Amino acid sequence: MAAGQPESHGRPEKRRAITRAARKVFGREGYTRASVDAIAAEAGVSKRTIYNHFADKERLFLDVALEGADEVTAAIAQIVDRHLHKIVDLEQDLIDFSLDRVAAVTAFPDHFALVRAIEAEAARIPGPVLKAWVDAGPQTAHLRLAPHLRRIADRGLLEIGDAEQAAAHLTLLTITDVNQQTFYGAVPLAPSEISRIVTAGVQTFLRAYRI
Amino acid sequence: MAAGQPESHGRPEKRRAITRAARKVFGREGYTRASVDAIAAEAGVSKRTIYNHFADKERLFLDVALEGADEVTAAIAQIVDRHLHKIVDLEQDLIDFSLDRVAAVTAFPDHFALVRAIEAEAARIPGPVLKAWVDAGPQTAHLRLAPHLRRIADRGLLEIGDAEQAAAHLTLLTITDVNQQTFYGAVPLAPSEISRIVTAGVQTFLRAYRI
DNA sequence: CAAATTCTGCACTGTATGGTTTACTTCGGA
DNA sequence: TCCGAAGTAAACCATACAGTGCAGAATTTG
Numbered sequence: 001m002a003a004g005q006p007e008s009h010g011r012p013e014k015r016r017a018i019t020r021a022a023r024k025v026f027g028r029e030g031y032t033r034a035s036v037d038a039i040a041a042e043a044g045v046s047k048r049t050i051y052n053h054f055a056d057k058e059r060l061f062l063d064v065a066l067e068g069a070d071e072v073t074a075a076i077a078q079i080v081d082r083h084l085h086k087i088v089d090l091e092q093d094l095i096d097f098s099l100d101r102v103a104a105v106t107a108f109p110d111h112f113a114l115v116r117a118i119e120a121e122a123a124r125i126p127g128p129v130l131k132a133w134v135d136a137g138p139q140t141a142h143l144r145l146a147p148h149l150r151r152i153a154d155r156g157l158l159e160i161g162d163a164e165q166a167a168a169h170l171t172l173l174t175i176t177d178v179n180q181q182t183f184y185g186a187v188p189l190a191p192s193e194i195s196r197i198v199t200a201g202v203q204t205f206l207r208a209y210r211i
Numbered sequence: 212m213a214a215g216q217p218e219s220h221g222r223p224e225k226r227r228a229i230t231r232a233a234r235k236v237f238g239r240e241g242y243t244r245a246s247v248d249a250i251a252a253e254a255g256v257s258k259r260t261i262y263n264h265f266a267d268k269e270r271l272f273l274d275v276a277l278e279g280a281d282e283v284t285a286a287i288a289q290i291v292d293r294h295l296h297k298i299v300d301l302e303q304d305l306i307d308f309s310l311d312r313v314a315a316v317t318a319f320p321d322h323f324a325l326v327r328a329i330e331a332e333a334a335r336i337p338g339p340v341l342k343a344w345v346d347a348g349p350q351t352a353h354l355r356l357a358p359h360l361r362r363i364a365d366r367g368l369l370e371i372g373d374a375e376q377a378a379a380h381l382t383l384l385t386i387t388d389v390n391q392q393t394f395y396g397a398v399p400l401a402p403s404e405i406s407r408i409v410t411a412g413v414q415t416f417l418r419a420y421r422i
Numbered sequence: 423c424a425a426a427t428t429c430t431g432c433a434c435t436g437t438a439t440g441g442t443t444t445a446c447t448t449c450g451g452a
Numbered sequence: 453t454c455c456g457a458a459g460t461a462a463a464c465c466a467t468a469c470a471g472t473g474c475a476g477a478a479t480t481t482g
Contacts, residue, residue: 036469201380259459
């Protein structure tokens with residue numbers, strides 16, 4: 001629901017090939033050095049066709065970013081639901097959840113490379129567009145996690161005042177920590193180290209929020 | 212101590228003018244779209260002079276990045292020492308410290324714009340160079356904070372096993388949270404909101420680490 | 423099959439950039 | 453005062469890129 005399509009120009013099949021290729025090339029090269037020619041080649045499509053579907057390079061980038069955000073957000077929502085639907089061992093469940101969430105970053109390398117590009121260009125992206133992306137992506141992940149924590153708290157396992165804040169803190173102590181050290185997956189980190197960080201993060205979270 | 216100078220070519224005054232200008236332009240434009248011509252103009256210096264001092268654009272960028280890291284790290288070290296040397300009200304002192312630390316980001320806008328650029332290019336920066344930057348910058352900040360927390364813990368105000376980990380968690384819950392929402396200062400955030408985030412972060416930190 | 427839409431390939435424009443060269447000037451120390 | 457190191461301005465080169473125009477091939481649709 002994030003990507004508006006004011007034009008239904010062109011064959012949808014080609015359009016998907018283009019966005020797919022664009023995500024890859026933008027992710028690999030960053031916005032500026034990714035050439036439209038390279039994207040066209042990667043998509044197996046004429047450059048002219050790209051300009052048939054998208055007004056210009058910038059629109060292409062933003063559309064791809066929003067599309068990817070939707071996709072990854074859906075995947076993360078699944079992870080949240082899978083691990084947090086029913087709780088048996090709170091600490092272990094939170095750790096497993098966070099590890100899977102971290103793994104999602106490496107499962108969508110193109111997308112998160114693109115995230116890095118967006119963060120780099122943040123100052124040059126129009127405010128409303130940036131907000132649309134944040135809402136479609138990172139923000140939605142939080143809004144999905146919060147009610148689960150709320151429910152766990154209602155069951156008497158946690159003491160939570162503001163569920164969204166708790167969700168933010170859990171995310172910071174685990175995923176954000178790992179992402180920061182790996183530059184969103186650009187630099188490898190030993191699984192044992194990831195595990196250590198996540199475990200420590202969950203433990204701190206629980207010390208703060210456990211009853 | 213981070214920047215090696217294999218060449219002492221040229222007048223140091225010019226060199227400083229160049230790095231100063233480069234930091235500004237790289238910060239404003241990002242690596243790729245920052246042109247050497249623009250840097251030369253900003254520095255009030257001939258383009259040839261730049262190539263007299265630096266092998267190429269990439270070396271210039273990296274030198275500037277390392278130089279800035281040293282500078283900002285020193286400033287942050289001061290903030291740490293100022294607020295955490297003696298503790299009167301632990302919660303308030305940690306909040307004041309974190310707020311000042313956050314303010315440092317907006318106090319060095321050029322530098323942190325450059326940080327965004329580095330994070331974006333992380334995948335394309337040679338591993339050792341990236342590591343050198345992390346060590347000179349973010350890493351040093353942690354290593355500076357940890358002993359203070361250790362000392363506070365020894366005084367019986369906190370219960371800390373791993374001081375570096377505690378430092379990491381405090382940083383995540385306050386500065387990183389704000390930085391993430393503001394894209395390192397690229398997007399403005401109301402001071403009241405900053406204050407709210409930092410306060411909540413410190414409180415969670417204390418709930419986890421207070422005796 | 424026929425018409426309309428879309429895709430393709432390619433040439434082309436205009437602009438920008440990193441980096442070099444050259445010829446000339448400035449400036450500081452001996 | 454003189455000399456050499458360093459800086460300056462400008463032209464210059466090769467490359468690259470965004471975006472357009474166009475004629476014809478391919479594909480869809482009726």
